[in-house]
Amino acid sequence: MGTKSLLSRGSELVSPGSQFRILNETLAAKNLPGFSETLNRSGIGPLTPVETEIFQMNLGKLCNQTCKHCHVDAGPDRRENMDKDVMLHCLSVLAESPIKTVDITGGAPEMNPNFRWLVEELSKLGKKTMVRCNLTVLLAGEKYRDLAEFYATHRVEVVSSLPYFEKRRTDAQRGEGVFDRSVEALKRLNAVGYGIPESGLVLNLVYNPAGAFLPASQAQLEGEFRQILEKRHGIRFNSLFTITNMPISRYLEYLLESGNLEGYMEKLVTSYNPSAAMAVMCKNTLSVGFDGSLYDCDFNQMLEMKLEGPIENIRDYNARLLAARTIRVGEHCYGCTAGAGSSCGGATA
Ligand code: SF4
Numbered sequence: 001m002g003t004k005s006l007l008s009r010g011s012e013l014v015s016p017g018s019q020f021r022i023l024n025e026t027l028a029a030k031n032l033p034g035f036s037e038t039l040n041r042s043g044i045g046p047l048t049p050v051e052t053e054i055f056q057m058n059l060g061k062l063c064n065q066t067c068k069h070c071h072v073d074a075g076p077d078r079r080e081n082m083d084k085d086v087m088l089h090c091l092s093v094l095a096e097s098p099i100k101t102v103d104i105t106g107g108a109p110e111m112n113p114n115f116r117w118l119v120e121e122l123s124k125l126g127k128k129t130m131v132r133c134n135l136t137v138l139l140a141g142e143k144y145r146d147l148a149e150f151y152a153t154h155r156v157e158v159v160s161s162l163p164y165f166e167k168r169r170t171d172a173q174r175g176e177g178v179f180d181r182s183v184e185a186l187k188r189l190n191a192v193g194y195g196i197p198e199s200g201l202v203l204n205l206v207y208n209p210a211g212a213f214l215p216a217s218q219a220q221l222e223g224e225f226r227q228i229l230e231k232r233h234g235i236r237f238n239s240l241f242t243i244t245n246m247p248i249s250r251y252l253e254y255l256l257e258s259g260n261l262e263g264y265m266e267k268l269v270t271s272y273n274p275s276a277a278m279a280v281m282c283k284n285t286l287s288v289g290f291d292g293s294l295y296d297c298d299f300n301q302m303l304e305m306k307l308e309g310p311i312e313n314i315r316d317y318n319a320r321l322l323a324a325r326t327i328r329v330g331e332h333c334y335g336c337t338a339g340a341g342s343s344c345g346g347a348t349a
Pocket residue numbers: 063064065066067069070071072073074075106107108134
């Protein structure tokens with residue numbers, strides 16, 4: 001397993017076509033049904049959206065980390081970044097829209113040169129803003145030194161990945177030294193009030209499994225994280241979200257290289273849960289790519305599966321036409337519907 005992006009290593013997994021082919025062949029080899037067929041058989045049929053509640057902006061693939069399981073294939077070598085023009089289009093849509101929540105992700109979205117300006121503009125619009133912060137960016141140099149205070153000023157909800165409460169498992173997945181730096185960043189966030197219930201400043205953590213298995217119970221893991229992080233490091237947080245690793249991009253590479261792909265796909269398919277399928281996040285989310293392209297979710301975005309229908313870019317936003325679309329699905333969607341379900345906000349069923 002390399003520690004650079006798939007792109008910089010020239011991996012065939014950069015191509016969504018290769019990823020689809022691998023997933024299709026894996027299901028076929030095990031005689032497992034495709035995701036659309038499973039949706040139909042369970043009586044849910046094609047997925048359609050409800051009213052958009054979450055406007056997710058992916059600011060680009062630039063990141064200070066190169067985590068082994070990254071579905072974005074992000075890293076320091078990636079240069080894709082949302083420019084101000086695309087952000088202005090997003091802001092003008094949001095100004096006219098009842099959508100209340102904006103979820104900012106990346107890469108490390110803080111590394112986008114217009115990140116702080118965007119948060120300030122969203123704050124002026126009165127939107128609830130969430131940022132998916134990888135924690136170590138708070139320690140990535142002078143430029144980011146006051147990030148915790150900046151977040152607090154704008155009442156940004158911080159959502160941070162911490163795969164485990166121990167160094168070995170966290171560093172194995174996210175890179176050498178990441179656990180210690182994450183702990184330091186969490187302390188900085190706590191110091192300005194994040195994770196302290198009376199402050200109203202929300203700090204949520206995200207757990208994803210270290211290997212080819214589904215997450216354990218969200219409530220149980222949250223209890224363990226809370227107890228151990230507080231006891232060993234004095235760290236507090238609000239909630240823990242469990243997320244299932246999606247069989248795409250660098251996690252797909254891990255599955256292939258470790259010989260776990262067939263077993264993992266079989267686990268996802270046989271753990272299909274219709275309740276989770278009815279609650280998938282693509283139903284109430286709109287995902288915007290760094291170039292303004294629109295997708296049903298961040299996973300479809302990374303697989304370059306643009307929205308079905310005539311609206312392809314935020315420049316052409318039309319809520320009525322978007323509401324009439326069918327959500328595009330693929331075999332990777334089993335990752336959202338297995339067991340207790342998985343979304344950017346954790347378990348769904
Ligand atoms: S998982 Fe997050 S922190 Fe890790 S490389 Fe991807 S975008 Fe960066």
